[in-house]
Amino acid sequence: MSDGELPAQAPTPGSVGARLRAAREAQGLSLAEVAARTRVTQRFLEALEMDRLDLLPSPTYASGFARAYARAVGIDQADVGRAIRGELARGAMPLRQHHIEEIADPSRAPSRGLVIVAAGLALAVLVLGVLWLSTGMFRGTTEQAPEAAPSAQVASSKEVPPPAPTPAATGKVVLTARNDVWMRVYDGAKQRLFEGTMKPGQSFEVPAGTDRPMINVGRPDQLTVTVDGREVAPLGDGKRAIKDVGISAEALAARGLPAPAPSASTTPPATAANTTAAPGDAGQLAAFRDVAR
Template sequence: MTEAERGDNATLFPQPVGDRLRAARERQGMTLAEIGARTRVPLRHLEAIEGSNYSLLPSPTYAVGFVRAYARAVGEDEVVMARDARVEALKTPREKPQYQPYEIADPTRVPSRGLVIAAAGLGLAIVVLAILWFATGLIRSEGSAPDVTPSVAVAVPAAQPSAAPALSATGQVTLTATDEVWARVYDAANETLYLGTMKPGERFDVPPGANNPMINVGRPDKLQVTLNGSMLPPLGTGERAIKDVPVGAAALAAKVNGQPTPAAAPVAATQRTDTAVPPAFAGAPGADASADRRDAARP
């Protein structure tokens, strides 16, 4: 078979994404564990991608995000790989949830008619006795002279709200994942401090000496932020991804204390093409398609 014939067959019958990624990994002499360490994607999900078994992944959106990270790690075109992976994932049948029929309550547990009538009669008797008791009390109070006690107005000082102690502008900022969430933490020089997918319960301590650390995160509502052990409000509602949000101790303390945020040095504009939030982890609908358009427009 000539090279032209092999090229035509590759076009008509393209290899699955998993086979292409495995071949690229083997050409570089890398193991699947090394890919997992670089991308922070669970090993079981990488094995499912190489086996083209997308039914073992949480959703087609997650599959596309994992394939992007895998392709980036082995130097393949992540846009092409993500596009082909989406087509394969949508063709993969997924198991439908099994619904259990609703169990009707046992009729023998319903109170009998006689018991209901007896309870209603007892309630009516209580109401009648209560009315008679109040009526006799009013009659007795009308027959006796009321005791008039002069009222004295006493000024009560208004309670002063106690001010909450201000947070310290220095200390340790810790990011803890409450669910599987993608995040990138970087400093003012655009040097990556953390990049990958955090598993539930996994935490990352922001270096206290980092220069204006910031974060890009797809689901900020899945990320718990603490400063010196004190829990802070979420970075976002999770309706959309956020980026370039300061996570330094000084910036977070100023935000909680209602003080102006300290002026931060601008983030370096170089090498920003890999800092976008992967559409697989974006919170807003439609973010996947817009990210693909941005990636396709890159030189």
């Protein structure tokens, strides 16, 4: 007997328990060795040997344990199984009914103090939420009044219309030569509109609707530029040639009016040099034409 759990009791001669015990002792095996072979708890094997089927978990376990015991000690397990079932059917050894009851684990249940604290926190959160909502409603009604003043300011500011944008200058652009001057006029796509030497008094009108008209000219001071008949500031002072200068009505309007002419007392007398081209002008024009091209 193991663990001191089973009382000493001799098996009934010729019973299943007596047969199993006799076979074990004939092979010189201990209950521990049979338990190792069958992997059945030793106290259940002891109950089988003492015919204490009431100590086994159920009839199914009783039959299974007895067959495993018989197989381990070398006797007919089928015959042992039938004998166990016959004894159970006769009720000579009623089995004890094992009721498995779930034991509540106190460590899993929250303590009373923890429950009280959790309930208090939940109540506090609920109260704070109600207070926040109520104060938010009052705050919303009180903040509506100050908003009236900014709205009045916005209304007053809207009464003053913004200044109307200055319309883009549009009009007829005319280039008039004061002296022999070579120039090249083209649009934003580099399509040539005019190229050549203009004679004094000769004019060229930029076609209306030209996209970003531009000019290359060797002596910009020798050109008079007008927009809708009004003269604008010169394109250059004549000290150097200019290239890729915009001559649209908008660009020319942005240049402003020409500088006022000097008074008659300071105007030098006209000479041939002032009204005619210098001898070297033709060479300069030819050189600039080659560079511009």
